[in-house]
Amino acid sequence: MSTPHINAVDNAFAETVLMPGDPLRAKFIAETFLEDAQEVTNVRAMLGFTGYYKGKKVSIMGHGMGIPSCSIYATELVKFYGVKNIIRIGSCGAISPNVNLGDVIVGMGACTDSKVNRLRFKDSDFAAIADFDLTCNAVNAAKNLGVNVKVGNLFSADLFYSVDPEMFNIMEKYNILGVEMEAAGIYGVAAEYGAKALAICTVSDHIRKGDAMSPEQRQIGFKEMITVALESVLLNQ
Ligand SMILES: O=P(O)(O)O[C@H]1O[C@H](CO)[C@@H](O)[C@H]1O
Numbered sequence: 422m423s424t425p426h427i428n429a430v431d432n433a434f435a436e437t438v439l440m441p442g443d444p445l446r447a448k449f450i451a452e453t454f455l456e457d458a459q460e461v462t463n464v465r466a467m468l469g470f471t472g473y474y475k476g477k478k479v480s481i482m483g484h485g486m487g488i489p490s491c492s493i494y495a496t497e498l499v500k501f502y503g504v505k506n507i508i509r510i511g512s513c514g515a516i517s518p519n520v521n522l523g524d525v526i527v528g529m530g531a532c533t534d535s536k537v538n539r540l541r542f543k544d545s546d547f548a549a550i551a552d553f554d555l556t557c558n559a560v561n562a563a564k565n566l567g568v569n570v571k572v573g574n575l576f577s578a579d580l581f582y583s584v585d586p587e588m589f590n591i592m593e594k595y596n597i598l599g600v601e602m603e604a605a606g607i608y609g610v611a612a613e614y615g616a617k618a619l620a621i622c623t624v625s626d627h628i629r630k631g632d633a634m635s636p637e638q639r640q641i642g643f644k645e646m647i648t649v650a651l652e653s654v655l656l657n658q
């Protein structure tokens with residue numbers, strides 16, 4: 422079987438798919454962290470891989486940037502390939518002085534300026550939340566690894582280049598831990614199709630301070646997040 426955007430065969434994906442935005446990061450993660458990783462899809466160079474982490478079958482696939490892109494891949498994975506759990510592993514920007522470069526954020530909820538969940542929910546507010554079990558498993562995996570994570574709200578923005586800097590003040594007041602571009606959309610897809618979803622993000626930029634992680638910091642920071650996500654998959658029932 423293939424879909425308009427995924428050319429994998431039936432049963433090509435594990436029940437859990439880890440999804441970074443960048444397909445080349447998906448390739449790097451699959452080659453670095455999985456055993457026997459095989460490329461299973463490559464339409465539009467949105468690469469997906471399936472392999473084994475400590476004996477457990479896991480898939481890694483890019484989802485692109487923004488809610489429209491990630492919604493297409495998440496929907497097709499769940500609806501046509503039987504995927505049960507989607508764990509976004511991405512980068513985000515921070516606003517609060519209490520959040521630092523390299524921090525790992527577990528997105529218990531995700532606010533958004535996108536209308537996708539209102540389209541689903543007859544224009545009422547939909548609380549875009551992560552699956553509780555996936556959240557607990559990520560927090561427990563982090564504890565076991567000695568990785569500090571911050572758990573709370575993300576903001577999934579449609580615009581990477583914001584036109585309204587005042588909004589960052591409001592986000593800070595409401596304790597938004599990280600600004601990224603997909604979590605609320607993936608949580609909406611999961612709710613629509615009865616799947617489970619979670620977004621874990623590493624802080625790559627501080628929007629207020631204007632600083633960004635060095636390539637070395639990224640390597641270490643992302644490695645922590647990826648390991649937390651993979652170890653959390655081992656805790657899934
Ligand atoms: O690092 P990824 O997962 O792509 O996430 C963040 O980076 C991209 C913007 O540069 C957006 O996709 C945003 O959500």
Ligand SMILES: O=c1cc[nH]c(=O)[nH]1
Nearest residue numbers: 512513514600601626
């Ligand atoms: O500031 C940032 C950093 C990463 N991703 C975003 O969407 N925003």
